[in-house]
Amino acid sequence: MWMDWDDPDELRKLADALEEPMKETVFKSARGPVRGTAEEIVGRLGSPEMGGSYFTMSDENNYCIWMLLKKCHERGWIYKGEDVMPWCPRCGTALSEHEIVTEGYKELTHLSLYVEFPLRNREGSLLIWTTTPWTLTSNVAVAVHPDLTYVKVRFNDKVYYVAKGALQRVFPKGGYEILEELKGRDMEGWSYEGPYDHLEAPKKAGAPEAHRVILWKEVVETEGTGLVHIAPGCGREDLQLGREYGLPIIAPLDEMGVFLKGFGWLSGMHVYDTAEPIAEDLKKRGLLFRSEWYTHRYPVCWRCGSELVFRLVEEWFIRMGEKLNKPFEELTPEEKERNLRYQIMESAMQVRWIPEFGLARELDWLRNMEDWMISKKRYWGLALPIWECPKCGWFTVIGSKEELREKAVEGWEIFEGHSPHRPYIDAVKIRCERCGALASRIPDVGNPWLDAGIVAFSTLQYRHNREYWRRWFPADFITECFIGQFRNWFYAMLAMSTILERTTPFKVCLGHGLVLDEQGREMHKSWGNVIWFDEAVERMGADVMRWIYCRTKPEDDVRFGYGIAEEVKRRFFIPLLNLHNFFSIYANLDKWTPDQRAERLSLLDRWILSRLNRLVKVVTQALDDYDAYTASREIERFVDELSKWYVRRSRRRFWKSEADEDKRAAYSTLYTCLKTLLLLLAPFTPFITEALYQRLVRRAEPDAPE
Ligand SMILES: [Zn+2]
Ligand SMILES: [Zn+2]
Numbered sequence: 001m002w003m004d005w006d007d008p009d010e011l012r013k014l015a016d017a018l019e020e021p022m023k024e025t026v027f028k029s030a031r032g033p034v035r036g037t038a039e040e041i042v043g044r045l046g047s048p049e050m051g052g053s054y055f056t057m058s059d060e061n062n063y064c065i066w067m068l069l070k071k072c073h074e075r076g077w078i079y080k081g082e083d084v085m086p087w088c089p090r091c092g093t094a095l096s097e098h099e100i101v102t103e104g105y106k107e108l109t110h111l112s113l114y115v116e117f118p119l120r121n122r123e124g125s126l127l128i129w130t131t132t133p134w135t136l137t138s139n140v141a142v143a144v145h146p147d148l149t150y151v152k153v154r155f156n157d158k159v160y161y162v163a164k165g166a167l168q169r170v171f172p173k174g175g176y177e178i179l180e181e182l183k184g185r186d187m188e189g190w191s192y193e194g195p196y197d198h199l200e201a202p203k204k205a206g207a208p209e210a211h212r213v214i215l216w217k218e219v220v221e222t223e224g225t226g227l228v229h230i231a232p233g234c235g236r237e238d239l240q241l242g243r244e245y246g247l248p249i250i251a252p253l254d255e256m257g258v259f260l261k262g263f264g265w266l267s268g269m270h271v272y273d274t275a276e277p278i279a280e281d282l283k284k285r286g287l288l289f290r291s292e293w294y295t296h297r298y299p300v301c302w303r304c305g306s307e308l309v310f311r312l313v314e315e316w317f318i319r320m321g322e323k324l325n326k327p328f329e330e331l332t333p334e335e336k337e338r339n340l341r342y343q344i345m346e347s348a349m350q351v352r353w354i355p356e357f358g359l360a361r362e363l364d365w366l367r368n369m370e371d372w373m374i375s376k377k378r379y380w381g382l383a384l385p386i387w388e389c390p391k392c393g394w395f396t397v398i399g400s401k402e403e404l405r406e407k408a409v410e411g412w413e414i415f416e417g418h419s420p421h422r423p424y425i426d427a428v429k430i431r432c433e434r435c436g437a438l439a440s441r442i443p444d445v446g447n448p449w450l451d452a453g454i455v456a457f458s459t460l461q462y463r464h465n466r467e468y469w470r471r472w473f474p475a476d477f478i479t480e481c482f483i484g485q486f487r488n489w490f491y492a493m494l495a496m497s498t499i500l501e502r503t504t505p506f507k508v509c510l511g512h513g514l515v516l517d518e519q520g521r522e523m524h525k526s527w528g529n530v531i532w533f534d535e536a537v538e539r540m541g542a543d544v545m546r547w548i549y550c551r552t553k554p555e556d557d558v559r560f561g562y563g564i565a566e567e568v569k570r571r572f573f574i575p576l577l578n579l580h581n582f583f584s585i586y587a588n589l590d591k592w593t594p595d596q597r598a599e600r601l602s603l604l605d606r607w608i609l610s611r612l613n614r615l616v617k618v619v620t621q622a623l624d625d626y627d628a629y630t631a632s633r634e635i636e637r638f639v640d641e642l643s644k645w646y647v648r649r650s651r652r653r654f655w656k657s658e659a660d661e662d663k664r665a666a667y668s669t670l671y672t673c674l675k676t677l678l679l680l681l682a683p684f685t686p687f688i689t690e691a692l693y694q695r696l697v698r699r700a701e702p703d704a705p706e
Helices: 008-017 038-043 059-074 097-102 133-138 164-170 200-205 236-245 275-284 333-338 340-349 357-368 401-407 448-453 466-472 489-501 533-540 542-550 562-589 603-624 628-655 661-681 686-700
Strands: 024-027 034-037 078-088 105-118 125-130 141-144 149-155 158-163 177-183 212-215 228-230 288-299 309-318 352-354 386-388 395-397 408-410 429-431 438-441 475-481 506-512
Touching: 008 024, 008 038, 024 038, 034 038, 059 078, 059 395, 059 448, 059 489, 078 236, 105 133, 105 275, 125 133, 125 228, 133 200, 133 275, 141 236, 149 164, 158 164, 228 236, 275 288, 333 340, 340 357, 340 489, 352 357, 357 489, 401 408, 401 429, 448 489, 475 489, 489 506, 533 542, 533 562, 542 562, 542 628, 542 686, 562 628, 562 661, 562 686, 603 628, 603 661, 628 661, 661 686
Parallel strands: 125 158, 141 212, 352 506, 475 506
Antiparallel strands: 024 034, 078 309, 105 125, 105 288, 141 228, 149 158, 149 177, 386 395, 386 438, 408 429, 429 438
């Protein structure tokens, strides 16, 4: 019914029309002409009258997400938070926890520094170690483990404090003298001079007065010096500690990773360029104990590969609720009601996960995930429908275009006729309900996983036609590569459906592994081992490709390449073709037709027919159960039996000259096997089965369905 936008000419026409977005234009559609400005028509893509495909920028998609966020707001789940987020200075955006857990860390070498923090009112220095020298500008505290043993040592006429277990690493050549042993807890509260206390920004934040030793159970002596430099504006755990101890927070970088004003000679420098100058500077001032190149796994941007920094940002979140320290079965209905994470877990439990470990992975993610960051510092994308008062901080979430029209006190006429995107949407102002000032939309756009998660509602007319929606919801089946999706797409769909309907949007979720090369390595353009789809189809054929996928357990990675394709051809496709050739040659010679049946079948005939019947049953069951792996394995086994046993042991029956009952039985049996096999195989390898069906079945039975 729906007009589909696969027609490139129609899409091109629309793209051209967008040159003048406000000009009226007419498009043909399944339900008659659609009239509107080009921009309006883009906003209607994916709606029933404008193509069945799904477009994240469509108005329906956007307003569905507005509706969802409004619902969250009514539950008190939307809030603006400060958090230290992994940040890509090149893309100028925070990465959500989801994106960083999923995608890459890289093996990188950084300049690491051992730095002296001179103690106040006490002899000697604390010795700390860092792989991110730029964070020293924002140092506020030093953490030690309360129960670890620390030592005061003399080395080259200077006095240092380090963990006893770190001595070997810090002084690899020895030459130190232990003056005293003490526990970490004995050092709590000691005050010290920070390396950048003379700069304006740390001074303004109150860092110099705050510098002290704090206790932290995560400190280890197997890395660094056993004393950890803490910069609450530059690290997640640092921020948590900072909050616990009421420490000042210093955030030194702007969106592009450039040092802000107030950091002296560093201001205006890019964070990537600061490690060596900082080492140089500390050395000049006698604070650098030692520097060394250090190789470690470091997070990088999944989009552009740049090294991430950790940056304090204001973002918007959906509250996931408490992490209660008890098993799911012991949660009270009230606790589930209060905490979104447990409601989503309930939805996840309604799903059949293939492979089964999917459920455990999804639940594990839900049990431990932090609040869901839904904002992104970008210009274009889903305009988050949050209006905030600049005077008093009040905010509200708007749930629909109609609600916005009612509340608008300014700018509606500018927005009218546009899709809910920047810049027009930002013209609309509403009245702060607390202080009466004009509230504006926040500049943030939505995290893309909001777009991906809403499909079960936005594509099924949830807002306008509940009956239609109910007919299709939930989906019977979804599938994706499971790497990462427990935190992304699977998660987002479950979360959004739980918020709106408190149920799962899909019944079965099949997660599959990756496609690797024949040696089991990932394919990378730069490694030269990528095989492009078009080339593979050309060289090995689509059916062979399909069979390779079907013959791999979904949870395993697929090994893919031309050598494997040859092997699959040799093992399966060639025997299959040989069977057909064998049958065709002799049946043609003997002018056998399917109506020439036999009264009596031999034992071998009955055996292979019983194998065939079993195969039909097993394959049907397996496919009903989304199990292409078992089905294809059984088909291979049958082809093997048919060629190695049945045909090999029946050859003489086809070869003999008299056209007797026994020969008719053999033809009839083999024909039944081959025809049934083609029907069974059609969903797996549609091209070869179609060709063979036309050649074998349609020739023998002209009345057979085309
Ligand atoms: Zn990036
Ligand atoms: Zn206000």
